[in-house]
Amino acid sequence: MTEVPELTVENLTVRFAGIVALDAVSFAVAPGTLHAVIGPNGAGKSTCFNVLSGVYRATSGRVTFGGHELTSMAPHKVGELGIARTFQNLALSPMLTVEDNLMTGRHRLMRSGFVRSGLRWPSAVREERLHRDRAREIAEFAGIGKKLAHPVGALPYGDQKRVELARALCGEPRLLMLDEPVAGMNATERHEMAELIVTVRESLGISILLVEHDMGLVMRLADHVTVLDFGRLIASGTPAEVQNDPEVLRAYLGEEAAS
Amino acid sequence: MSKLRYLPLLLLLLPPFYLDLFWLQAGLFVMAAAIGAIGLNLLTGSTGQLSMGHSFFLAVGAYGYVYFAGESDEHLVGLGLPPVVAIVCAVVLAGLAGLAFSPIAGRLSGVYLGIASLALIFIGQHVLFNVHDVTGGYNGRAVPPLEIFGFTFDNSGDVAPFGIPFGGLEKLWFVGLILLGVSALFALGVLRSRPGRAMNLIRDQQTAAGVIGIPVARTRAAVFTLSSMYAGLGGVLLALTFQRAVPDYFGMLLALDYLAMIVIGGLGSVTGAIVGATFVTLLPQLLTRYSDSLPLVSPPGTGGVSPADAARYLYGAAVVGIVLFLPAGLRGLRIPSLTPRKETTP
Ligand SMILES: Nc1ncnc2c1ncn2[C@@H]1O[C@H](COP(=O)(O)OP(=O)(O)O)[C@@H](O)[C@H]1O
Ligand SMILES: [Mg+2]
Numbered sequence: 001m002t003e004v005p006e007l008t009v010e011n012l013t014v015r016f017a018g019i020v021a022l023d024a025v026s027f028a029v030a031p032g033t034l035h036a037v038i039g040p041n042g043a044g045k046s047t048c049f050n051v052l053s054g055v056y057r058a059t060s061g062r063v064t065f066g067g068h069e070l071t072s073m074a075p076h077k078v079g080e081l082g083i084a085r086t087f088q089n090l091a092l093s094p095m096l097t098v099e100d101n102l103m104t105g106r107h108r109l110m111r112s113g114f115v116r117s118g119l120r121w122p123s124a125v126r127e128e129r130l131h132r133d134r135a136r137e138i139a140e141f142a143g144i145g146k147k148l149a150h151p152v153g154a155l156p157y158g159d160q161k162r163v164e165l166a167r168a169l170c171g172e173p174r175l176l177m178l179d180e181p182v183a184g185m186n187a188t189e190r191h192e193m194a195e196l197i198v199t200v201r202e203s204l205g206i207s208i209l210l211v212e213h214d215m216g217l218v219m220r221l222a223d224h225v226t227v228l229d230f231g232r233l234i235a236s237g238t239p240a241e242v243q244n245d246p247e248v249l250r251a252y253l254g255e256e257a258a259s
Numbered sequence: 260m261s262k263l264r265y266l267p268l269l270l271l272l273l274p275p276f277y278l279d280l281f282w283l284q285a286g287l288f289v290m291a292a293a294i295g296a297i298g299l300n301l302l303t304g305s306t307g308q309l310s311m312g313h314s315f316f317l318a319v320g321a322y323g324y325v326y327f328a329g330e331s332d333e334h335l336v337g338l339g340l341p342p343v344v345a346i347v348c349a350v351v352l353a354g355l356a357g358l359a360f361s362p363i364a365g366r367l368s369g370v371y372l373g374i375a376s377l378a379l380i381f382i383g384q385h386v387l388f389n390v391h392d393v394t395g396g397y398n399g400r401a402v403p404p405l406e407i408f409g410f411t412f413d414n415s416g417d418v419a420p421f422g423i424p425f426g427g428l429e430k431l432w433f434v435g436l437i438l439l440g441v442s443a444l445f446a447l448g449v450l451r452s453r454p455g456r457a458m459n460l461i462r463d464q465q466t467a468a469g470v471i472g473i474p475v476a477r478t479r480a481a482v483f484t485l486s487s488m489y490a491g492l493g494g495v496l497l498a499l500t501f502q503r504a505v506p507d508y509f510g511m512l513l514a515l516d517y518l519a520m521i522v523i524g525g526l527g528s529v530t531g532a533i534v535g536a537t538f539v540t541l542l543p544q545l546l547t548r549y550s551d552s553l554p555l556v557s558p559p560g561t562g563g564v565s566p567a568d569a570a571r572y573l574y575g576a577a578v579v580g581i582v583l584f585l586p587a588g589l590r591g592l593r594i595p596s597l598t599p600r601k602e603t604t605p
Contacts, residue, residue: 053470054470075466075469076471079473087466093463096456096460100456103453104459107453108473110453112452112454113481117449117455128452167471
């Protein structure tokens with residue numbers, strides 16, 4: 001495994017017509033740690049992920065990962081740096097099998113293009129076989145090893161979430177970003193997913209940036225927590241520190257009272 | 260066992276020995292259309308990029324061949340290259356035309372590309388009707404017969420296997436089969452490996468595709484170029500079969516025919532493209548052939564519903580029916596022995 005650099009976010013601001021989704025937010029993800037970003041709905045968490053993965057352009061601010069400035073990069077360039085993510089709403093190819101979906105995650109590590117694939121060039125065939133083996137290993141690891149031949153669209157929601165995580169792992173990332181990985185799951189599925197995240201972290205030693213609403217989960221897994229509210233960073237620290245922060249309590253209780 | 264299911268394909272070698280010219284020509288039209296449809300299906304079915312410009316690239320292939328292989332005379336220009344070289348050049352030319360359009364094809368997605376590519380048809384028609392020297396203008400231009408290693412694909416009667424004299428279409432049949440076979444296998448190879456998966460993800464989840472490390476615009480541009488080359492090859496075979504290239508043919512209706520083929524046969528599937536091409540190509544031929552005995556359809560030029568129109572109504576209805584009831588196209592109706600199933604290698 002290549003060495004994992006630090007991710008630093010400095011004064012990141014994102015404006016959409018009229019609203020400020022992120023307002024001068026700064027934080028850093030230390031190598032090999034699990035960093036959680038929490039906050040009420042609409043706080044700007046997904047927007048932050050979208051900037052980090054090159055999907056949205058920042059209005060101002062800097063994001064760096066191992067000497068690379070991410071804010072001006074196309075998404076596939078960010079992917080090439082070894083930054084992988086999952087999406088809050090699933091973003092899989094429903095008609096492809098689990099195995100083929102995982103193989104899309106290995107795209108950046110493979111080389112065969114149209115000509116070599118079309119002609120079934122020996123190097124392309126070999127490459128395909130090697131990467132399928134690795135994708136199957138990762139599927140086992142993620143607990144979907146028995147579903148490889150199923151079309152993804154036919155799987156239960158919880159399994160699709162796992163496929164997304166496994167697809168991200170298939171890119172052999174150095175930084176893994178998970179956007180609400182347990183949203184919509186029942187208690188058992190949540191528990192299993194949390195275990196999987198812990199295992200990923202312990203066995204791969206990569207950095208993980210986690211957005212999640214499930215406070216219990218965040219408090220249990222995270223080394224460091226950043227709290228956003230209406231695009232502003234309102235607290236940052238260890239789970240214990242953040243938990244008792246009056247601003248955080250207000251943001252969360254306020255939200256609960258409103259809903 | 261797994262290889263045995265391809266055996267029925269050998270039956271495709273028989274028609275030149277048994278069928279008359281009408282059916283041979285119809286069969287060759289099917290093969291040409293199938294090659295073009297496979298290309299369009301790579302673009303539209305597998306990558307989600309609509310193209311209305313496919314008939315333009317068919318025309319580039321057809322006229323490219325005529326130009327590269329044809330001889331110059333007082334009215335027309337041609338390079339007089341050996342026909343095989345001319346085929347390669349025509350396909351490359353179609354690819355270059357696709358490449359020239361690919362900055363647009365890479366940036367626009369789905370329906371927007373469909374609208375932008377309409378422009379190609381209008382440009383194409385204008386050029387075909389006006390560049391007389393190359394295209395022969397309204398009346399078109401004769402297509403030089405194929406010639407491989409001094410072996411001419413015309414009716415010279417020099418080849419007569421089993422005592423059956425082979426004319427141009429009989430010989431061309433085998434060339435058509437080879438071209439279609441190679442085109443289909445190449446497309447399958449693409450679809451079942453790295454580029455094919457990338458194309459599918461671009462179609463289904465464009466943002467995720469980018470994030471995963473797939474260069475979305477570049478991949479779309481490459482698929483567009485590849486699909487133009489397929490159209491070019493289809494156009495060459497069309498021209499060789501028809502033996503005359505006429506500009507009128509390569510208009511908007513033809514582009515719609517190709518879209519109908521891939522929808523009817525099954526989006527994103529090579530088999531589907533072939534099935535759809537067969538359906539859409541044979542229907543008007545059948546209606547023409549049997550227009551005397553069919554109610555409501557009158558022979559061309561006698562007023563009433565012409566076979567070509569009747570065929571369009573019919574497959575228009577087929578498109579609607581399939582979109583409503585058979586989302587996977589005719590290919591979704593599996594014929595067990597003929598349908599290659601995807602191997603799950605251990
Ligand atoms: N593409 C977009 N265009 C306009 N507004 C957006 C867009 N994406 C997000 N927003 C807005 O930015 C704010 C933050 O959204 P988001 O990042 O999705 O919040 P979270 O993930 O924390 O729930 C919301 O007000 C949302 O409506
Ligand atoms: Mg969100």
